Amino acid sequence: MTSAKSESVTMAENQILRCGWLTKDPIYIKYHDEEWGKPQYNNEALFEMLCLEGQQAGLSWLTILKKRENYRKIFFNFDPHKISKLTEKNVKLILNESGIVRHKGKIDSIINNAKCYLQMENEGEDFSTFIWSFVNKKPIINSWKKYTDIPPETPESAALSKALKKRGFKFVGSKICYAFMQACGLVNDHVVNCVCSNTYK
Numbered sequence: 001m002t003s004a005k006s007e008s009v010t011m012a013e014n015q016i017l018r019c020g021w022l023t024k025d026p027i028y029i030k031y032h033d034e035e036w037g038k039p040q041y042n043n044e045a046l047f048e049m050l051c052l053e054g055q056q057a058g059l060s061w062l063t064i065l066k067k068r069e070n071y072r073k074i075f076f077n078f079d080p081h082k083i084s085k086l087t088e089k090n091v092k093l094i095l096n097e098s099g100i101v102r103h104k105g106k107i108d109s110i111i112n113n114a115k116c117y118l119q120m121e122n123e124g125e126d127f128s129t130f131i132w133s134f135v136n137k138k139p140i141i142n143s144w145k146k147y148t149d150i151p152p153e154t155p156e157s158a159a160l161s162k163a164l165k166k167r168g169f170k171f172v173g174s175k176i177c178y179a180f181m182q183a184c185g186l187v188n189d190h191v192v193n194c195v196c197s198n199t200y201k
Contacts, residue, residue, distance in 0.1 A: 017193045020147040028062050033196060039139055039185035043127045046184055047117055048078035050164075051110045053180040054171030055101050061179070063101075070099030075110060080121075083114035109170035116168040132186065134160045140187040150189050153178045 022032055040046055052071065056064045064071075074094055076082035086094075091111070095102050117127060134156050144150050157178035164172040181187050190197040 016195050018196070019189075019191050019194050023062065025062060027065055031065055036183055037185050037188045037190050037196060037199070040183075041128050041132070044078055044080070046128055046131055047080060047113070048072075049183050050169075050172065050180050051075075051078060051113055053176050053183065054109055054113075055103075055106050056179070057106070057171060057173075057176060059101065067100050070097065074100060080114040080117040083111055084118055086111050106171060113169050113171075116164075120167060130163075131160070131184075134163075135181070135186045139185055142187060142189050144189060144191050145193075147189075147191055151178070154187075156187075157181055 018029070018032060022028055040049070052064055052068065055071070072078065074097060091104065091107055094100070094107055095104060100107075120127060120130065140156070142150070153174040158174040160181070161172050161174040161177045164177070178187075182189050188197075190199075
């Protein structure tokens with residue numbers, strides 16, 4: 001009886017339609033179903049995702065996703081105040097951590113970006129308000145029929161990239177910014193037949 005029930009659940013799961021970029025990795029599916037495209041407004045959560053998207057450069061997102069908990073542990077759950085105090089000595093120790101991408105430029109960028117974040121805060125600029133201003137404070141809802149139609153960047157991501165670079169942020173190119181915008185729900189790029197296409201509208 002248990003076997004039949006399990007088989008039924010598996011068949012039902014296989015019939016669920018999702019975005020075509022997904023693999024069958026359970027971690028990826030969970031991320032797609034519960035996070036990707038969901039509007040995020042929390043300052044530190046947005047900062048975390050921006051940093052992680054920068055770590056992805058040249059790699060797959062799944063690689064970073066599997067290392068996310070290690071990043072959170074090493075970088076104080078992406079608390080900018082604590083990250084900003086890390087020294088060059090700390091960086092050398094972090095580069096010995098096998099659970100993250102050991103790329104000095106990328107590690108340095110997290111510390112640099114934390115300092116930029118705090119500079120904005122000190123100047124009275126709220127990070128979430130700043131980020132969401134590039135979509136007029138409202139998610140852009142797209143209706144792509146297939147994931148291959150989705151552009152790698154947009155005028156909005158280019159504008160965000162330019163503004164972040166002006167404030168000193170690193171690893172924030174237009175394509176990285178668009179992936180960030182997709183992840184944090186500034187744009188809803190779930191394809192129309194995806195089970196999540198209407199979840200966050």
